[in-house]
Amino acid sequence: MVSSGDVDMRPIDGKRSVGVFTKRIQQALLDDEGDVAVHSMKDLPTEAHPSLRMVASPARETVADCLVSPKGVELDALPKAARIGTGSRRRAAQLLKLRPDLDVQPIRGNVQTRLQKMHDGDYDAIVLAAAGIERLEMHDLPRAVLPLDCMLPAPGQGALAIEVRGDDSDAVAVVSQINVPRSAACTLAERTLLSQLHGGCLAPIAALGTVSEVAADGQTVSVLHLVARVLSLDGKVCLESEADTPLDLASDDWQTTAIALGRQVAEMLIDRGARPLIEAGR
Numbered sequence: 001m002v003s004s005g006d007v008d009m010r011p012i013d014g015k016r017s018v019g020v021f022t023k024r025i026q027q028a029l030l031d032d033e034g035d036v037a038v039h040s041m042k043d044l045p046t047e048a049h050p051s052l053r054m055v056a057s058p059a060r061e062t063v064a065d066c067l068v069s070p071k072g073v074e075l076d077a078l079p080k081a082a083r084i085g086t087g088s089r090r091r092a093a094q095l096l097k098l099r100p101d102l103d104v105q106p107i108r109g110n111v112q113t114r115l116q117k118m119h120d121g122d123y124d125a126i127v128l129a130a131a132g133i134e135r136l137e138m139h140d141l142p143r144a145v146l147p148l149d150c151m152l153p154a155p156g157q158g159a160l161a162i163e164v165r166g167d168d169s170d171a172v173a174v175v176s177q178i179n180v181p182r183s184a185a186c187t188l189a190e191r192t193l194l195s196q197l198h199g200g201c202l203a204p205i206a207a208l209g210t211v212s213e214v215a216a217d218g219q220t221v222s223v224l225h226l227v228a229r230v231l232s233l234d235g236k237v238c239l240e241s242e243a244d245t246p247l248d249l250a251s252d253d254w255q256t257t258a259i260a261l262g263r264q265v266a267e268m269l270i271d272r273g274a275r276p277l278i279e280a281g282r
């Protein structure tokens, strides 16, 4: 299905841009044109549609962003004042934090359109999610992975969100079986943080949840870690907070745990002054 996010070339704008990649697909579910919707979780607004239910998130792809350029150079090898195409304030702010000289310019359209614009010479480089490149099987695309400490991803990046109609109990029962709690816990923490900050998809907010196994008293326990950043648009201010919590993936408690961690890290950022930065980014 073609969504308005694929074809609308106008600059990203607060209200109009909410759900542009997901609305058309949700409408197909509501109209009974399909029974299962597959979204990029990153594109799915945190506020759920009242008649739909996100019942599964399968194993997550790689979460990083990539710098894509004709020669696939690293960020520090770009010439001074290089033109970078990205419509994402999160990406723009994190790039400018490291390279204030860069000339960040808006870009729209699907991946093919963006690459064409780069090859036409409109930009020296663009930023794309590694997950998108891999899902499109563009394995030969010249690119440099941006390390996570320089570019934290968007909440939900690299994950899929599978939605069904809330009253379709067969679909709920079947599709929920492909949920991977380890991935779902990470993205639930990230998306809880985002909704607590009322960031929508546009504010310069980055977040990454990870699960690791830690040895404690001769046993291994899972730990959910969440790190998040809120930046000023020019990247000059960058607040970062993180926290972790034990996670019991075998019980249904993982949801409560992930939500609590998302709230906790959001509070830490608000205490450090995130609100005015988010308001300025609207």
Ligand SMILES: NCc1[nH]cc(CCC(=O)O)c1CC(=O)O
Binding pocket: 021, 040, 041, 042, 043, 127, 128, 129, 130, 131, 132, 133, 156, 157, 158, 159, 160
């Ligand atoms: N906003 C478009 C969008 N939605 C999901 C992805 C990539 C795949 C993913 O992050 O899951 C992309 C393209 C991009 O950000 O480069």
